[in-house]
Amino acid sequence: MTALTTDFHDPEEYSARHLSVLEGLEAVRKRPGMYIGSTDSRGLTHCMWEIIDNSVDEALAGHCTRIDVVLHADGSVEVRDNGRGIPVDIEPRTGLSGVELVMTKLHAGGKFGSGSYTASGGLHGVGASVVNALSARLDVEVDRQGHTHAMSFRRGIPGVFDADGPDAGFTPRSGLEQVRRIAKKVTGTRVRFWADRQIFLKDADIAREALLDRARQTAFLVPGLTISVRDERTEGEEPYEEEFRFDGGxxxxxxxxxxxxxxxxxxxxxxxxxxxxxxPVLDEQGHMVPxxxxxxxxxxxxxxxxxxxxxxxxxxxxxxxxxxxxxxxxxxxxxxxxxxxxxxxxxxxxxxxxxxxxxxxxxxxxxxxxxxxxxxxxxxxxxxxxxxxxxxxxxxxxxxxxxxxxxxxxxxxxxxxxxxxxxxxxxxxxxxxxxxxQQRETQRRKNALENSALPAKLVDCRSEGLERSELFIVEGDSALGTAKLARDSEFQALLPIRGKILNVQKASVADMLKNAECAAIIQVIGAGSGRSFDLDAARYGRVILMADADVDGAHIRCLLLTLFYRYMRPMLEAGRVFAAVPPLHRIELTNVRRKRGARPEDRYIYTYSDAELHRKLLELEKKGITWKEPVQRYKGLGEMDADQLAETTMDPRHRTLRRIRVDQAEEAAAVFELLMGNEVAPRRAFIAQGARELDLSRIDT
The missing domain is CATH 3.30.230.10 (Ribosomal Protein S5; domain 2)
Known part of the structure; x- marks a missing residue:
């Protein structure tokens, strides 16, 4: 890997001496994302699975029946297997033991056509060495040939630690040690590594549920293989343990x-x-021959x-x-x-x-x-x-x-x-x-205003341009009246709904279509529903959910999002569904007019949370600016006049929108099923667990 060290504008001053070459594992530490995708939790989990996959390859080859994964309380990860063990003899071309070779050299391993593995998950030979390069400490033990062989590394460099943990004193030293005798029939490998926090983000962690899901998946795919997961990061509680084995494949x-x-x-x-x-195959002289x-x-x-x-x-x-x-x-x-x-x-x-x-x-x-x-x-x-x-x-x-x-x-x-x-x-x-x-083709935007299928309460816009048009789904008729005056009728359409719509996660398709509010939303968007939904037929470029900034408003947004996720998911996946962010407070300043150039609208400041209000009042107090007491708190959108609603929530020049996306579909589906589905017991457990983290001072009672 070649990198530039300085940006030179004069071609005469730029020569080969200004290039730097990253050798071996140095390239991994310089560009970790190239090898593990990222340096957050996802990248750390990828490192763990690089080690586990090596053990799984032993199982695929018929030499391993059990894999144990331990998440230690100190943040380290340990993987044990009863496979053949990494070779411990000396590789003739490099003069290194098999263990040191696979742990320190990129593209070194038994998966390059040598016959050791007929099928494996690893093929590049960089998995173990990349993990080693990105670890503050890595210990490996191999049971083979009647002995336990051990070796340690710091950031890819072999050596000896004088104590436990990644921060212990370290002396660089090459070579594999025999630490004890064992029965000749006992074989296996144990790898334990501590992620290097110089590389990974401080909050990078391995999620237990993700580990359990993939361990279960692997046990399904390799019949007869037992995979044990032990999580010791339980802070005073008993370690969590679960074991998987599925003979049915x-x-x-x-x-x-x-x-x-x-x-x-x-x-x-x-x-x-x-x-x-x-x-390309490596011949005996070390040349790659097609x-x-x-x-x-x-x-x-x-x-x-x-x-x-x-x-x-x-x-x-x-x-x-x-x-x-x-x-x-x-x-x-x-x-x-x-x-x-x-x-x-x-x-x-x-x-x-x-x-x-x-x-x-x-x-x-x-x-x-x-x-x-x-x-x-x-x-x-x-x-x-x-x-x-x-x-x-x-x-x-x-x-x-x-x-x-x-x-x-x-x-x-x-x-x-x-x-x-x-x-x-x-x-x-x-x-x-x-x-x-066929039904969708009858609901195209052409002549939409004359189409009797569209709800009468729809306040449509004049523009037919998909790129600019917006549909606001508004909570309540009172907010609708203000929104009519606040909107730009050229490209902003309004559809009022009455209160809380049907929870479609629990209801059948037939019940959903019978519900007037759900049917109106689907008809107005005009792209069908479910598997027949056609994103290209949607009548509006954006759909914006505009509800009150209170608990009921949040519940209405959740119900609307459930409808979109269940029956119009491509809108979410395309990033075309938004939530409006109305303000919670309005501060009316009393001495701002004395300042030169002050405009009438400068008399008001809007805040969107209690914490922001507190910070803003302290800031005004320090500047000597006074305000009218008490500060107005909006209970709903209907309390705003048209100018306030336009300025804070609807005018594209001033408003804030929150884009709703589905980044991880499986997790999103699980959350919708948990919070909105028919199973009450898991939801009750979720609420009881979350109650411990509730800040009672934030409850408005």
Missing amino acids: ISEFCAYLAPDPEVCPVLRIEGSGNFTETV TDVERRLDVDVALRWGTGYDTTVRSFVNVIATPKGGTHLAGFERALVRVVNDQLRATKLLRASDDPVTKEDVLEGLTAVVTVRLPEPQFEGQTKEILGTSAASRIVSQVVGRELRTFLTSTKRTEKQQARAVLEKIVNAAKARLAAR
């Missing part, structure tokens, strides 16, 4: 992920295929259709999750659509004149786990979020297509009924999509 994983009753039981699809890949290598790719898929409408598809390569998909997922989806369409034509559920079903129709209600295993997969980046191996698409498509066609054409009575139920569900999804599209 991804069939059990698919059933675990499924959120709805089944239309068909879990189908297991397995197969493999071969492909040829040209890769070589054609024969590869084998194993496909293992579990899927089932349920009665719901949501799609849950998880994809993995060698146990590593690929949240953004890749070639294997593309092949899976292509095979589903092709085989289903062929079978629908064959069974006459689709006529020759009908349009084929789409991917969205086939995926509706589908829960699937797609896994492939292959040596040296081609990922995009060290974070391994997308598989790029091109042959995976063809092989997965062939295997899934062949096995799924066998199920759908089965003559066995039970399987025939299940296949028929799946095909009918997909056809119904296609019919619903077409009906929704």
Whole structure:
């Protein structure tokens, strides 16, 4: 890695001596984000999983049956396994032990075609060495050849610590030590590291729930592997422990992920295929030589259709999750659509004149786990979020297509009924999509004011430009009257709602559509709802929720956001939903007119919280500026006149808007289900737990 040390404007003064070269682990410490994504909690968790994945690779190779992960109270992380142990003998080219080699050299490991691993999660050989470079201290112990071998490092440099902990005295020294004798049959590796706070943010931490979720996921993906998690960061309480083992593999994983009753039981699809890949291979002289290598790719898929409408598809390569998909997922989806369409034509559920079903129709209600295993997969980046191996698409498509066609054409009575139920569900999804599209096309913005389907209480704007138009959803008719006077009628539309709308997280689709307020919002936005929602058809560029700055207003915003998240989620994902931020107080200054150039509007200052009010009053007092007592506190939007509402909340030149986004969809879904769903017990537990953190002085009683 090459970096510039100074910015020179004169070309004559800029030469090769002004370049610096970062060697080895120095490059990791200089640019950690390139290797672990970030230096916050996400990057720290990535470091932990680099170590755990090495143990999982041992399990994939059939040499490890148990992995223990310990989050120590001092902030360190320890990973233990009973695999073969890192090699401790001397590597001839470098003269280093295997342990020191993999811990200090980038792109060093047993996953470069040596035959040690036929399929692994790691392929770049940088995981352990990167973690070592970013650790204030890393201790490694290896049980192998009848001895326990140990070694320590500080920021990637081997040496000896004179006490426990990362701040102990350190003496640099190379070499592996034998610390005790053990039985020859005992093997395994233990790695414990303390994150370097010079690199990671002070609040970077490993979330227990995220660790448990991925540990459970890995145990599903490697049948017979036991993964134990122990969290000792409990401050006086007993350490938290949980253990995972699932012998059913991804069939059990698919059933675990499924959120709805089944239309068909879990189908297991397995197969493999071969492909040829040209890769650079290290020869005996240490030269990289392009070589054609024969590869084998194993496909293992579990899927089932349920009665719901949501799609849950998880994809993995060698146990590593690929949240953004890749070639294997593309092949899976292509095979589903092709085989289903062929079978629908064959069974006459689709006529020759009908349009084929789409991917969205086939995926509706589908829960699937797609896994492939292959040596040296081609990922995009060290974070391994997308598989790029091109042959995976063809092989997965062939295997899934062949096995799924066998199920759908089965003559066995039970399987025939299940296949028929799946095909009918997909056809119904296609019919619903077409009906929704037809309905949506009748609700386009053209001639919208003459369209009787639009609610009469909508106060529309004149502009048809999507980029500028805004829809304010206003709480109450009293606030509507003021908002009419405060708005810019050229591009700001108003839709009043009465009080608190239906909680759609608990209600059915039919109940939601019967609710006048929910139906009015969906009709006015004009882009449909649910899976048929078309973001391009939305009549407004922005939707702004404008409610009172009190508890009831917050509840109304929460109910409205639940409606958008459940039935119009693309609006949230596109960042087109906002919450207005009305002020809570108005301070009327009494001596500001004495100052030269003061305007009438300068007599008023607005604050948006009690803390901001307190700070502002102290600031005014220090400046000798007086104000009218008592300070006005707004109980609702209706208490403002039009000028005040425009200046503080509606005028784009002065207002503040809070953009509502969905950054982590799974966590957002879990929170909506917890706070707004049908299950009362988890919500009660959440409220009871949060009550301990409540500031009683902030309750307005």
